[in-house]
Amino acid sequence: MTTADPRLHVDFCGLDFASPLVLLSGCVGFGEEYTRVQGFSNRDAGAICLKGTTGPARLGNPAHRVYETPGGMLNAIGLQNPGVDRVVDEILPALDFSETRFIANVSGSSIEEYTAVTRRFDNSPIDAIEINISCPNVKEGGVAFGNDPEMSARVVTACREVTDKPLITKLSPNQTDIAENARRCIEAGTDAFAVINTLMGMAIDIESRTPVIGNNQGGLSGPAIKPVAILKTHQVYQVARAHGVPIIGQGGVTSAEDAIEFLLAGASAVGVGTALFYDPLILPRINEGILDYMTRHGLERVSQITGALVLNENRPTPGCGC
Ligand SMILES: Cc1cc2nc3c(=O)[nH]c(=O)nc-3n(C[C@H](O)[C@H](O)[C@H](O)COP(=O)(O)O)c2cc1C
Numbered sequence: 001m002t003t004a005d006p007r008l009h010v011d012f013c014g015l016d017f018a019s020p021l022v023l024l025s026g027c028v029g030f031g032e033e034y035t036r037v038q039g040f041s042n043r044d045a046g047a048i049c050l051k052g053t054t055g056p057a058r059l060g061n062p063a064h065r066v067y068e069t070p071g072g073m074l075n076a077i078g079l080q081n082p083g084v085d086r087v088v089d090e091i092l093p094a095l096d097f098s099e100t101r102f103i104a105n106v107s108g109s110s111i112e113e114y115t116a117v118t119r120r121f122d123n124s125p126i127d128a129i130e131i132n133i134s135c136p137n138v139k140e141g142g143v144a145f146g147n148d149p150e151m152s153a154r155v156v157t158a159c160r161e162v163t164d165k166p167l168i169t170k171l172s173p174n175q176t177d178i179a180e181n182a183r184r185c186i187e188a189g190t191d192a193f194a195v196i197n198t199l200m201g202m203a204i205d206i207e208s209r210t211p212v213i214g215n216n217q218g219g220l221s222g223p224a225i226k227p228v229a230i231l232k233t234h235q236v237y238q239v240a241r242a243h244g245v246p247i248i249g250q251g252g253v254t255s256a257e258d259a260i261e262f263l264l265a266g267a268s269a270v271g272v273g274t275a276l277f278y279d280p281l282i283l284p285r286i287n288e289g290i291l292d293y294m295t296r297h298g299l300e301r302v303s304q305i306t307g308a309l310v311l312n313e314n315r316p317t318p319g320c321g322c
Pocket residue numbers: 024025026027051052053066073075077079105132170196197198220221222223225250251252253271272273274275
């Protein structure tokens with residue numbers, strides 16, 4: 001069992017992750033989704049993020065909710081979940097907290113809903129709370145909270161007031177200046193970041209001339225977004241390292257090499273989501289590959305890889321690449 005290897009352990013906000021790998025929200029249900037797959041073990045993950053949870057239950061969006069794209073997938077699930085009371089009262093008691101760390105994923109359509117859901121999870125055995133600020137602010141015009149630094153900071157401030165558990169803010173790539181957003185979220189009291197959530201996208205059925213996804217647009221995930229996610233992780237790291245705020249880097253990880261790229265860019269832990277849809281047994285292979293890299297480079301701890309990227313010097317100001 002690779003995760004028994006002490007070299008893979010990561011301290012994340014005071015939590016002991018047995019591996020830097022984190023199973024991502026929406027890709028593992030409520031931690032039980034893959035447990036029926038022979039050979040799958042929650043122990044291979046340092047932590048598991050549960051599906052996005054709201055105050056009241058949500059039925060989710062009309063079909064189609066997922067669509068495969070070159071190198072990725074579009075999804076617009078619509079936060080289908082049974083509501084926070086059922087998650088805390090019925091689902092959490094069934095999880096085996098001796099296997100791994102469990103992280104709640106909080107969503108809402110108002111600051112009040114974020115606060116209420118966070119407060120409910122604070123009064124539960126959950127190890128940490130991730131806030132998904134990519135949801136639309138229904139009360140104020142429907143713009144996603146996470147696309148605006150001011151609104152992002154307001155969500156973090158409100159959630160911070162109701163929990164002492166580690167608070168992870170999941171940043172959206174669908175904004176102009178992710179580093180400025182991160183700065184505001186640190187001031188508002190976040191303990192950590194998850195970088196990045198999905199990129200907004202659309203696919204069109206040319207015969208019917210309608211969007212393929214029932215919700216018209218959806219979030220793009222998978223290998224297609226990895227270079228964007230690596231850059232955003234590095235931009236957030238440049239702000240976060242001064243404050244000791246760790247990052248769960250994510251977006252398109254399908255191999256140990258991908259995970260190591262995120263660690264080099266500044267992540268302390270690395271998320272795996274879409275890859276699970278085509279290989280639920282991918283985690284042990286990634287863990288083994290990270291150990292192999294550490295052996296080859298004479299490293300004793302995963303944290304020695306974090307932020308070890310060496311940028312080329314004297315390059316022109318970042319631009320569009322033209
Ligand atoms: C089907 C699906 C459902 C998702 N649901 C959520 C969710 O409920 N909350 C959330 O914060 N992120 C959600 N995500 C985003 C993932 O957690 C992850 O941040 C993103 O997919 C990038 O990682 P990946 O390329 O490894 O999948 C979802 C992604 C997918 C593919």
